[in-house]
Amino acid sequence: MSAVGDAGYPAGRTGGHDEPAHGLLGSFGAALRLLVGWFSILIGVLNLLVEIDRGGAGDGAYLAFHVMLVIGGVLMIMFPSLGAGAGVAGYCAGGAVLAGGMILSGVRAFDAACCMTAYADRHGYPFSFAASDAGRWHLGGQHLLADLLFWGYAGLIVLVAVACVRRAVRRHDREPG
Template sequence: MVGEDGHGAGLWPSIPAVLRVMTGWFFLGIGLLNLAVEMDGGLTPAYLIFHVVLALGGMLLLTRHRIAPSRAGYLIAGPVAPAGLVLSALPVTQRCCLAAYPERRGFPYPFLGTGDGPHVDAKYLIIDVIFWGCAGLLLLSAVTLVERRLPERRTPVDLSHYRGHAEPRAYAATPDRTAENVGGLT
């Protein structure tokens, strides 16, 4: 059955790749642009960390096809986004945002305000989810690089009892090979 693109697969398999590339360029552009704009002295540590991680995450989204992580990489790096989001909401901070609430929680931007009743700011929550997702992608890439440097982990196979192919029997059937010519080789 021929799909919409004339090759049989349709357009649907390419949509995730296009979205990944567009998101990667967006994250890389926003990260680098905001770092360049704030180089004159407006960089706070949280702002710097956020935009460096965002730019690196964008770069990794653009090169995702070269990462090829294993199941262990996914198991190690997968929980980073939810765990980072939850753990960053535990300590109280005095950083920007949600100034009406005396207790602000979240990193890099406080998204949870407590003290006068709980309040979740959806905009900052989404920004923090993106940050922790990029941090998980960085960890996934690091785990993949470490796994590539490890020695092969397959169990050696004992081939001593293997009989092999027909070549040894063929050589035994014609012991004198002096008159053979194999494409100019003697």
């Protein structure tokens, strides 16, 4: 046991040298989550600062994407404390936002100033990841990954909101009254 007690480990698990608290796979997952979270914050803040420095209105979809990167990165870093207790409902709601956002933005054509401007019909938000011109379709892999990240972070926001509501309901149910 460490100087701070069991430091939030599950009951019966100390995280000491005799018994690892997470194991190698859990540690790899936590490190990957932290790297993605910090990288998202870094890229989001840097690109928002560049937009502010440039002046002007900027592209709304571009700004929304980078604001979502910052928010999603913070949630990724804080996920063990904020997302705890989301349950099946939280994960289903987050997954529904991810899938629904990709499907709905892929079906509807958006006017995007930044992406695939040579094509007449563009699909996707915040970036056009599919486009067609005269019946020939084109798929932008990088834009598709960026949209997946955007809608994944939107789903993460919903997951954390469900976890917070579930914790509040459990706390309310335990109160004597």
